[in-house]
Amino acid sequence: MSIPHKESISYGKAVNTLNPKEYEVHKPSGKVSGMNVDFKLYRPFYVPLYYTNPSPMFYGDYSTAGRILPSLYGTGSQSTLPGLGRINRISFMYGWSNDYFDVQAGVSATKYSLPYSVGQSFGAFGTLLYHPRERFHIKLFGSYSPDSRYGFNGTSYGTTVGYDVTDRFGVEVGVQRYYEPQRGWQTAPIAIPYYKFNKLKFGIDMGGLLYEGIRNAVNK
Secondary structure, rough: OOOEEEEEEEOOOOOOOOOOHHHHHHHHOOEEEEEEOOOOOOOOOOOOOOEEEOOOHHHHEEEEEEEEEEOEEEEEEEEEEEEEEEEEEHHHEEEOOOEEEEEEEEEEEEEEEEEOOEEEEEEEEEEEOOOOOOOEEEEEEEEEEEHHHHHHHEEEEEEEEEOOOOEEEEEEEEEEEEEEOOOOOEEEEEEEEEEEEOOOOEEOOHHHHHHHHHHHHOOO
């Protein structure tokens, strides 16, 4: 009885799994008390390095991103919702910058296969960042989607003003308008304290929380 996709692993050295077509690999065996000893590993399928979960339940799920051209980037992913369905996403973004402006624009597409609902959702987004000074910047942003079903893509626009208080810590405040199918256009403040790790910036939008807290206090 033969087992498909059989791989042999010699003692002290793992099999190189970068080539998915290399299903059977023979390595020199060591000897223990005059006998050949092979340690074998059997796998029912090949799992690429960019897969997010090697479990058979999530087989095929992946997440990858990279640069296509000097100023063009792309992302792609597949996610399985156990018992519900599968979601595939892809997006492309163009970025350009100089001493005073940063521009980002892109498009995204989502394909979903859910119970009693199979379809696609498309969207476009863009950001314009103006930084006249080293610690001060102004940002305009927006996004549009003809179909905001399930929240995959949305329609919104707004502006913020940011200031780096120190080399590591800063704050960004502003306002945004977003569209909800059930309630129409809504307005919400933006308040994002952020911390910079080298080239990365981590921040949390506290605007909605502050807005709801003030509104509840006024209503009482």
